[in-house]
Structures are given as structure tokens and as C-alpha cells.
Amino acid sequence: GEGPAADGSAPGDAEGETELPTRNQLRMLSLANALPFVGFGFLDNFLMILSGDLIDSTLCVYFSFSTMAAAAIGNTISDVAGIFSGGAVEELASRMGVEEPPLTRAQRQLRSTRIWQYSGQVLGIIFGCTLGCCPLLWIDSEQSERLKHEKQQNKVFQAVVEKLCEMLHAEAAWLMLVDPVRGDLESRNVTQKIKHHRWRLEDGFMGHAARSGKFVNVADVKEETYYDPKLHDDFLGTGMTVQNLLCMPIWHKGEVVGLINVMNKKDGSFTTRDEDVLSAISTHVAVAMSKDSDNFEEVLDNCERSMSQQGAPQWNTTTQQRRKTLIEPVLQGMNSLLDSESLALLLLDEDHEYLYTEAVEGALPKCRMSLAESYAGWTVERGMVMNQQLGEDEAASHPAYSGIDIRSVLCVPIFDTRRKCLGAFEVVNKRSGAFTQDDIQYVQQVANYIALMLEGPTAELRRVLALTRQRMQHQVVQASGESGQHRVICFLEQAQDLPESQEDSDGMMDPYVTLQVVRGNPLQEPEPGLAKRILLMRNRVTSHYSRDLSKSTTELMTRFPKWDETVAISVPEALADIPPEELYLHVLLWDYDSLNEDQLVGQTAFQLSRMPRAAARGARPYALYAIANQESTYDLEKARIWLSFSRAATAGADGAPKQKPRAETGGPAAPHGPDA
The missing domain is CATH 2.60.40.150 (C2 domain)
Structure with missing residues (x-):
């Protein structure tokens, strides 16, 4: 006769006659299938993330591989490890008493059995992969991108300093960054004649530029107070003597983060054109050193400030510094020529409707003043010159100038090409009597030049068009x-x-x-x-x-x-x-x-x-x-x-007038007649 089947079922049993597994058997089956996949999923993700991150921050940086290449190599390593670890995980589960229940072949082929089995495997792999993501809690996910960016950045900056040296006809050029921890400057990129070095913020012209945030252009270093023979006669032990030097600060978020330096121009000293070129490059270096979001935030902040102040926005730091440097001797010369005690250049803040001091010469303090409570405010509101002489008994104290008696005041408006007021000059207390018509004409001429400066580089052309x-x-x-x-x-x-x-x-x-x-x-x-x-x-x-x-x-x-x-x-x-x-x-x-x-x-x-x-x-x-x-x-x-x-006569094609001239004087358009 026929013996029992290999799976223990009687011969001839139909599928519908197969005994269904119990719920406990199905749960044990699902758990037994889940545990190996938990281990496999954990090791797969754990090893892939660790190895991929290591490869991305080393080989990919050195050989310029992509991040996807690092992920592929890391996945290969984790899969190989999974092959050898699969049996170990199953053996560990067996030792813990987690084994599949004894089921016949027919029971294993039941749809309900397969659902419980596959569900356990799916849940196990999901849980294991989730646990395997734990390295993300401590690894630096941006390290590789930062290293790649630094490598590319270093390559670009090196090309910049070499090109600068060639373009400005300088003997040497180098880029330095501020080290906030040590509080000094550290060289980042240098040309061949310069060696890498650190520089104290207290030393020389470079230290002054980094501390003050102002560019330094020295035609002869030996004629300046920051000259130090120990620092400049044998620069960094290279045998080079610093003769002239141009140092340009690199600004980011209102702070100096570095310097670009060029030294010893071969055909003279560095010019204002060289300053503008270096300033433009320093701006691009600052952009390359920072995040895109930071750059946009800084640009928006600058735009917002410029909207409420007069004058065209000046993104070139050298232009801003030259303006501030030149405005001081301008006011000094005006004050001396007008024989006045004090003189102020006041500009209008349109949003808040007050005047603020852009520059001042003499005893007047820098301040803000309302249009309604100041002499200059009267001039700005009406667009008219004020020339007021007060007697000794009438001397008044300016509301914004505490403790300063006003005996005479001359206020001259500053107009743009649309004849809208940008601000005013306020000249106080002429020593030799009252301000004359010649004084007024002179200040008006200066105001025209100041208006051109404030409006920007196209103001002259707009006035030519007018x-x-x-x-x-x-x-x-x-x-x-x-x-x-x-x-x-x-x-x-x-x-x-x-x-x-x-x-x-x-x-x-x-x-x-x-x-x-x-x-x-x-x-x-x-x-x-x-x-x-x-x-x-x-x-x-x-x-x-x-x-x-x-x-x-x-x-x-x-x-x-x-x-x-x-x-x-x-x-x-x-x-x-x-x-x-x-x-x-x-x-x-x-x-x-x-x-x-x-x-x-x-x-x-x-x-x-x-x-x-x-x-x-x-x-x-x-x-x-x-x-x-x-x-x-x-x-x-x-x-x-x-x-x-x-x-005027309007000629036709033959040159003859199209209409005969009328003798009467034209009146207003109908229905209105001329007013007698």
C-alpha cells in the first residue's frame, strides 16, 4: 500500500481538506521570519551609511567622485556583509527560542500562511533598516560637501591670487582669513614668492586693515606710521622688501572675515582703478566663502537700508570709503572759506521724515532732527535757501544741537535731477558778519556736485539730457x-x-x-x-x-x-x-x-x-x-x-501751408470762453 507523504499528510488529501494553522502558529511563523530580516536590515543600512560617509569624505573628495558613487560602494560593502551575517542572525534567533512552528507543506502553501510569513519579513526589514539609520544621529552629514566645497574653493582662490598678481602687475599676492579662535590672520592662498604664515592683528598695515575694516593703499610704506623694518624690509624671510601695498578687507555680515593683499606694483604705485578691481574681487570672494542664503539675506538688508536713505546704493566698499575720506576735507575747506564755526551735510530719511547727519565739520554733533524743528528742515520742506541773521539778543539754541547758540544760519537745499530734495547744507555762525550772496552761490554750486554724487554715476548724463x-x-x-x-x-x-x-x-x-x-x-x-x-x-x-x-x-x-x-x-x-x-x-x-x-x-x-x-x-x-x-x-x-x-505753419507735401492762418486769438476749448 501507499505510505505517508513526505510532509506528513495522507495521500490524496485535497487543498480544501488541509488543516488550517492555529493563530499561535501563524504568529510564531511571522516572528521567526521577522527576526533575521531585522538583523539584515540593520546591518545593511548601518554599514552602508558608515562606509558611504567615510568614502564620500575621503575618496570622493580626493578623486572628485560623486556622492552617488559613494552610496553605491557603501551599498556593495553592506550587501557583502549581509551574506555572511544572515546565518549568524538566524542561529541567534534559534538560540533565543524563536523557531518556525512545524507546518506541513500544504499548510505552508496556504494563502493565509504566506501572508503572515511575508508580513513578518516586511516588518522585520522595515524595523531593521530604521534601526540601521542610527549613524545619522552622530555623523556630520555636511562634512563631505564641505570638504568638496573647500577643495573647489581653494582651487578657485589660488587662481584668483595668481591672476591678481598678473593683472595688477604686482610682485606678490595672497589671501588671508581671520581666525576667530586665535584672534589673528592665517594665509589661505599665496603666490610662489610668499610662504604660508600667520599675522597678528596688532602688526602693520594688514593688521590695521583687518581691525578697522578700511582698505589700505600705501605708495611708500616707509613714509607711513605702520612701517616696521622688522616686518617689511625682509618680508616673511623671503628677501623681498615691501615698497607699496594694497590691502582690501573681505566683508561678510558686517564683519571682516579676511584680506586680499597685493604688494610691490612693478610700474609705480597702486591706483584707484586697482582699488576698485580688488574691491570687486573681494566681494566675490566673500560670496564664494558663504552660503547662498546668507548672501541673499545680506543683500536684502543692504537694499532695505538704502531705500530709506538718500543716494544711489553703493555696493563698492572702496567707493564708500573714498566718499567718506574725501567729504571730510571738502567740509573743512567749505567751513574755512565761509568763515563759519560749523557746517553739516544733512540727508533726508524719506521713510521717517527726518534729517540725519552724513558728515559734519566743527562743533555740531552728529544727530537726527525732525523737519518741523530745524532750520534745515524748513529748507528741505520748501526747497528754498534760508539765510537768517540773529541779533545778540535773539541768539537761539538749535533743538537738535544742545548747548550751541545760533547767531546766524545758512541752509541750502540739495536737489536731484527731478528737483526733489535730497537734503541740505547747514552752515552755522559766520564769524565775520552775515552770510553774503557769494556764500549762497558757492554753497549752491557745492550742493549740485553733492547731488551728482548722491544720485550715482548716471546723474551727470541725466543733467546733460535736461x-x-x-x-x-x-x-x-x-x-x-x-x-x-x-x-x-x-x-x-x-x-x-x-x-x-x-x-x-x-x-x-x-x-x-x-x-x-x-x-x-x-x-x-x-x-x-x-x-x-x-x-x-x-x-x-x-x-x-x-x-x-x-x-x-x-x-x-x-x-x-x-x-x-x-x-x-x-x-x-x-x-x-x-x-x-x-x-x-x-x-x-x-x-x-x-x-x-x-x-x-x-x-x-x-x-x-x-x-x-x-x-x-x-x-x-x-x-x-x-x-x-x-x-x-x-x-x-x-x-x-x-x-x-x-x-507754427504745418507744411504739406508741396511745401504750402495746409490751412490758411487765422487772425483771431485762440480761446479756451468749448464750452468755456475766454475770460475778459
Whole structure:
């Protein structure tokens, strides 16, 4: 007969007749399968992380392998170790009494049995791999990246110092970093003639540059106080004598972190151009030495500070230092020439509406002062010169200058190319009497140069463009009788009974007029946001030599301005083919503000087709009308503006005028008539 099956089951048993394992048997099966995988997972991750990190920080740095290569090698090592450790883990589990339960082959092939078996293996490998990650708790995960970065950085910095030596025609160049632990400088990269060394912060020019944060450019070291024969005659025992030296600090987060030094320029001494080059390189070195996030934070901090202070942002440290170095003798010379006791350069903080001392000469302290409580504040708010002489009985103490009696004061505003106030010069107590008109003119000339410095390198070009526009305006006025031109010539004489200013407490306006040719009657079709559009147009055209918007001069502190000025207004090219019946001269009256945006006060308009070809014999008064949405802001009932205008002949293709000239003087656009 037939004997029992190898697995102990009776022959002929069907799958449905197989006895199901008990729950305890299934649990023991799952545990017995889990423990070996716990050990395997632990060893696999543990060895892979340790070996991979070691390889990444050694071989990968030396041979420039990638981190993925280190992971692959580490995984190979851990897998090999797993082969030899698998049996040991199972034997250890068996000694602990954890063994698979006795199951028949049919029971092992049951679906429920396989689920418990595989579940134990999965949970075991997950738990083991999790335990195997424990090296991450103590290893330095950034060490390898830091070492790779330092290696690449060292290669770049070495190329920098060698290129610097060649570019600046220097005998030697080297990079030094501040050691915060030892409190000295340590050489990082050097050219061939320099050996690696350490340098005390108390010694020589390099120590001074590192302590003060100011660059040092010495043409002859023997003529300077920091010269030391022991340090400079045989520099570092190399046999070289330091003749001239340029040391540039490297800044990061407001601290000096290193120096770039070049010595002994072969064809003379180091120039300001060399300073700028070295300053730019020091900035890039600082960027390369720090994290990207730190760099962006520092840039944002600098931008935020510059937004509230006057002047173009200066990212070049040499420019900043040269400015501070030169401003002192400038103020000393001004103070001596004006024969004054003290002089201060005050700049405007627009966000907080106060003045702060940028530089001072004499007994005046550096301080901040409100616009409402200072002489310079009055000048800045109104954009006007103040020249006040106080008698002996009237001597007053300046609110911001404690203990200093003011007998005479001269304040001169500093304007940018848009004629917005950047600050002011405040000159106090002339020794030889009162400040004269010559003193005022001299300080105004200096203020113009200071404004150029504050606005940045393009300020001169913007002023050249403004001068070009003025000259072109003059040429247009001179050629107003010629044909073939698309222009309007307006004589602006005066205005009377203008409304009170909304900005100045005394109610006095600083009026000026802008003129522009537009299509359609602007009085009948008011444009929303007119003031904003005109201001944007004026800002945009500062970068062009010509513009379609003309502007008069500004009369200060008056409601009865007298311009007596001829202004030429060009017809925009886009409107050159439009019939004159559809074109209007739009005249806008503004109130100038030295600090904020100018205010639009009133308007009037004139149809070009009603303008005469020849200049009128005299100006006539015309009413001013309110701007849309600000009818109640200004009282324009009595306000009048005196104008006369003519339209230059517009030639056709054959050179003949397109229309016959009219004899009448043009009046305001319908529905408004001229004011008699």
C-alpha cells in the first residue's frame, strides 16, 4: 500500500481538506521570519551609511567622485556583509527560542500562511533598516560637501591670487582669513614668492586693515606710521622688501572675515582703478566663502537700508570709503572759506521724515532732527535757501544741537535731477558778519556736485539730457516762424489769485505749468488718473533728449507768479496727421513739492485750429478749471492765468501751408470762453 507523504499528510488529501494553522502558529511563523530580516536590515543600512560617509569624505573628495558613487560602494560593502551575517542572525534567533512552528507543506502553501510569513519579513526589514539609520544621529552629514566645497574653493582662490598678481602687475599676492579662535590672520592662498604664515592683528598695515575694516593703499610704506623694518624690509624671510601695498578687507555680515593683499606694483604705485578691481574681487570672494542664503539675506538688508536713505546704493566698499575720506576735507575747506564755526551735510530719511547727519565739520554733533524743528528742515520742506541773521539778543539754541547758540544760519537745499530734495547744507555762525550772496552761490554750486554724487554715476548724463532739452526748446522758440514744423509757441506771462496750497501751512504755492498737445477736448472728456499719468510721463522722459510734454519754470512761495516765459510745445508724432480741429493744447497748473509728488491744481485747454499763425500782441487772462474728482480741493473761482500762443505753419507735401492762418486769438476749448 501507499505510505505517508513526505510532509506528513495522507495521500490524496485535497487543498480544501488541509488543516488550517492555529493563530499561535501563524504568529510564531511571522516572528521567526521577522527576526533575521531585522538583523539584515540593520546591518545593511548601518554599514552602508558608515562606509558611504567615510568614502564620500575621503575618496570622493580626493578623486572628485560623486556622492552617488559613494552610496553605491557603501551599498556593495553592506550587501557583502549581509551574506555572511544572515546565518549568524538566524542561529541567534534559534538560540533565543524563536523557531518556525512545524507546518506541513500544504499548510505552508496556504494563502493565509504566506501572508503572515511575508508580513513578518516586511516588518522585520522595515524595523531593521530604521534601526540601521542610527549613524545619522552622530555623523556630520555636511562634512563631505564641505570638504568638496573647500577643495573647489581653494582651487578657485589660488587662481584668483595668481591672476591678481598678473593683472595688477604686482610682485606678490595672497589671501588671508581671520581666525576667530586665535584672534589673528592665517594665509589661505599665496603666490610662489610668499610662504604660508600667520599675522597678528596688532602688526602693520594688514593688521590695521583687518581691525578697522578700511582698505589700505600705501605708495611708500616707509613714509607711513605702520612701517616696521622688522616686518617689511625682509618680508616673511623671503628677501623681498615691501615698497607699496594694497590691502582690501573681505566683508561678510558686517564683519571682516579676511584680506586680499597685493604688494610691490612693478610700474609705480597702486591706483584707484586697482582699488576698485580688488574691491570687486573681494566681494566675490566673500560670496564664494558663504552660503547662498546668507548672501541673499545680506543683500536684502543692504537694499532695505538704502531705500530709506538718500543716494544711489553703493555696493563698492572702496567707493564708500573714498566718499567718506574725501567729504571730510571738502567740509573743512567749505567751513574755512565761509568763515563759519560749523557746517553739516544733512540727508533726508524719506521713510521717517527726518534729517540725519552724513558728515559734519566743527562743533555740531552728529544727530537726527525732525523737519518741523530745524532750520534745515524748513529748507528741505520748501526747497528754498534760508539765510537768517540773529541779533545778540535773539541768539537761539538749535533743538537738535544742545548747548550751541545760533547767531546766524545758512541752509541750502540739495536737489536731484527731478528737483526733489535730497537734503541740505547747514552752515552755522559766520564769524565775520552775515552770510553774503557769494556764500549762497558757492554753497549752491557745492550742493549740485553733492547731488551728482548722491544720485550715482548716471546723474551727470541725466543733467546733460535736461540741458539738451532746454537748448532744443530754445531753438524751437527761435525758429517758431519757420514752416514745416509741428509745434505750438506759448507765451506764459503770469497767474493771479491762485488757490492756497494744500501742502504748506502758510498756504503759499510753488506753481509751474505743463503743456501738452492732446487729441480731443480734455475739459469735456476728463481723464481719470491724469496727474499720475503726467508724472509717470515726466519720469519716463528723463532718459530721452526730447519729449512731448513741455514745462515752465517754478515760482516759489507765491499765489501771484510772474513767469514771462516762452514755451515751445511739439505736436507728438502720433498726432502729426490729425486735423487741427481735433487737437487741443492742454495747460495744467501744478504745485511743486520738494519732498513728495507734485499736486495737480487746475487746467484749461485751447483748440489748435483757433490759434493764430503769428504771435499775439499780448497775453490774455483765462480761467482755470478743476481737475476731475477734486472739484472741492482747490478754490479756482478767482484764479486766472495770462497766456498767448501761436501755431507754427504745418507744411504739406508741396511745401504750402495746409490751412490758411487765422487772425483771431485762440480761446479756451468749448464750452468755456475766454475770460475778459
